[in-house]
Amino acid sequence: MTGPYQAGLGDQSLGTSGKEAMATPIFKCVHASDLHLGQVFSGMDQMPVDFLDPLLDAPYLATESIFTAALTEDVDCVLLTGDVLSADELGPRSLVFLVEQCERLAVRGIPVYWALGGDDPPLRWQPASLLPDSVHRLGGKDREILHQLQNGTEIRLLGPSDQRAVVRPGDYPAVEDERISIALGYGSASQDALAELGYHYWALGGVHLRETLSRNPTIHYAGTPQGRSPADSGPRGCTLLEIDAEGLVQTSPIVTDAVRWNTFAVEVDSETSHEALYGMMQEQISRGLVDAASRPLLVTWKINGAGSLVRSLQTEEATARLLAQLNAVDHGGVSVWHVAVEVLRPAEYPAKWYEEETIRGEFLRSLQLVQQEGLSQADWEEHLPCGEEGAEVAARIARQEGIDPELAIKRAADLGVHLLSGEDH
């Protein structure tokens, strides 16, 4: 198997005096996390048989690309920050594969520092003896290592003291010497508390979407190298980390996914015809194929808007028909599979329903009012039942903060109309 990888543009830390250009790096490594080697894909009802092998191989190909990138970039070491192998996904294939990949680096004298996190097997784990000596599992009392560079400089690497889902600032002693220091951790983190500890780089895992919490210092989640479901839309990979003698940090994305998930949104209005919608979708697919650079593409559609076209797509039958139509197109070999079509149904119904002297008519008229004037917290709170039940609902709504209110009204409207329309709708 060969896994191609693509390198991207770098992002630099702010340094002590604002934005500075980075000098020649003295330390270079690949930071990856959340390989989840044995984890299968989810979120698909059906799939053509041609896609089965690419999907099953994707986590392995993506992982292979991480190690290929490490060799090509001639790094000093590889940092893995959690969810590399999990006990319940652990088949012989995953372990043997990881051993093989680490051996590719061992031959070139490149060590792997694996900070245990999430579902990783614990420090005392017999099969770890199969890994080459160049793999150091950091955790518990074996959490710290000094990596020696060729010029004699030492880089401090410090893993977590235990396997929790939170990066606890109290777990990492403040840096008190001149060494370049890298903290490795897993789980959610609060940037302010970590920033004060003096580490040059925080290599974090446990978050599947690549994310940089801070640039001063750089606190970074590499993300998973391979998406697993429609929720993982877009490219996935690992990070090339470079540090210069001044301690300035640069991170660059390396794309490693072997199968690309994409969620595409299409806006339609009352003028949009079925053909026009189909045309818009084909355009997005063409762009997606270019971005995916010959990877198989798994597409989820979100159709949003108003008008008769969206109304006509409101049944499961209609979306299934559209899905079948999309999947009937041959893009040549294993290239595109449409996973689902989701229609964000409009809170807009036939005009005469709004005039009816029925409960549904009354519901729609009050809905119109809410749509025009919006809904403030005080408005809905007074409709909640008193006591514990009401408090619980209020808490649940509060947790959903950030949800699109228009979408929430649409969903409520659809449910209401459905319930009040009886059998014929």
Ligand SMILES: [Mn+2]
């Ligand atoms: Mn994970």
